Amino acid sequence: MSTLEPTAAPRPLVEPTPGQDKDEAIYLHLHTAIFEAHLTPGTRLPEDALSRSFGVSRTIIRKVLQRLGHEGLVEIRPNRGAVVGEPSVDESREVFATRKILECGAMAEVIMRATEADLKALAAIVAQEDAAQKDGDRPAAIRLSGEFHVRLAEITANGILARTVSALVARSSLIIATYGSPISTSCRHSEHTEIITLIRAGKTEAAAAWMAEHLDRVESGFAYSENAPKPPGLEEILQRVAPRVPRKRLL
Structure with a gap:
C-alpha cells in the first residue's frame, strides 16, 4: 500500500475562488486527484500531511475526507485513518451492473429531452476525449469519459438519477485504477459517437x-483480481493536480 508521507509545503496547494469555501476548494482538488487516478487506490491520506499541504486545520481536512468517504472515494478505517478507496471485485461488478440498469433505462428519457445543443455538447466531450487518448493523457481520458456519461444522465433533468450516475462514475474511476489494463483506461470514443447517433435518430x-x-466492453477490459498491483502514490502529486470547476448542472 502506498502512502502520503508528511512533508512541509511552502504554500497552500489551493486558493478558493471568489465565493468558494476553503473546504470546497480542497474537496475539489482531492476529488480530481482521485478521479483522474493521480492518487491511486490504497494511498494513505494522513490528516496531518494534508492539513500541512493545504494550510488548514485537521478539522477541515477531516470534514473533506468524510465527504469523500460518503461518496465512496475514500475509506475511513478506525484507528488507521483514511485511504483512497479500494473497490473489491464484487463491488466493482455491482457498480457496473447498477450503471447498466440506470443508464440503459434512462435512454428513453434522454431521447425525449435531448436538444441539438445537448448533442453538440456531447460531441464536444467526445472530441476532447479523442484528443486526450491520442495524446496518451490517461487522466484526461478517464475524466472526459466519465463526463460524457454524467452529461447523458443530466439531460433527463432527473436530479436524483444524475447524482447517482455521477457517484457511480466516480466510483468507476477507482475500479479502472484498480483493475483496468493499459488499454481499458476509459471508454472508446467511437462507441460514444455511436450512442449520440442513435439518440439523434430517436432509436x-x-x-x-x-x-x-x-x-x-469497458468492464471486459478489467483484470479482476483481489491482488491487483497498486502503483505508489506520492504527496507531491497533488502539486500537479488542477481541480475541475463543476459545470452548472440540471440538479
Whole structure:
C-alpha cells in the first residue's frame, strides 16, 4: 500500500475562488486527484500531511475526507485513518451492473429531452476525449469519459438519477485504477459517437442495447483480481493536480 508521507509545503496547494469555501476548494482538488487516478487506490491520506499541504486545520481536512468517504472515494478505517478507496471485485461488478440498469433505462428519457445543443455538447466531450487518448493523457481520458456519461444522465433533468450516475462514475474511476489494463483506461470514443447517433435518430431500444454493450466492453477490459498491483502514490502529486470547476448542472 502506498502512502502520503508528511512533508512541509511552502504554500497552500489551493486558493478558493471568489465565493468558494476553503473546504470546497480542497474537496475539489482531492476529488480530481482521485478521479483522474493521480492518487491511486490504497494511498494513505494522513490528516496531518494534508492539513500541512493545504494550510488548514485537521478539522477541515477531516470534514473533506468524510465527504469523500460518503461518496465512496475514500475509506475511513478506525484507528488507521483514511485511504483512497479500494473497490473489491464484487463491488466493482455491482457498480457496473447498477450503471447498466440506470443508464440503459434512462435512454428513453434522454431521447425525449435531448436538444441539438445537448448533442453538440456531447460531441464536444467526445472530441476532447479523442484528443486526450491520442495524446496518451490517461487522466484526461478517464475524466472526459466519465463526463460524457454524467452529461447523458443530466439531460433527463432527473436530479436524483444524475447524482447517482455521477457517484457511480466516480466510483468507476477507482475500479479502472484498480483493475483496468493499459488499454481499458476509459471508454472508446467511437462507441460514444455511436450512442449520440442513435439518440439523434430517436432509436430508444437500439440506444439502450448499445449502452449495455458499451459498458460490458469497458468492464471486459478489467483484470479482476483481489491482488491487483497498486502503483505508489506520492504527496507531491497533488502539486500537479488542477481541480475541475463543476459545470452548472440540471440538479
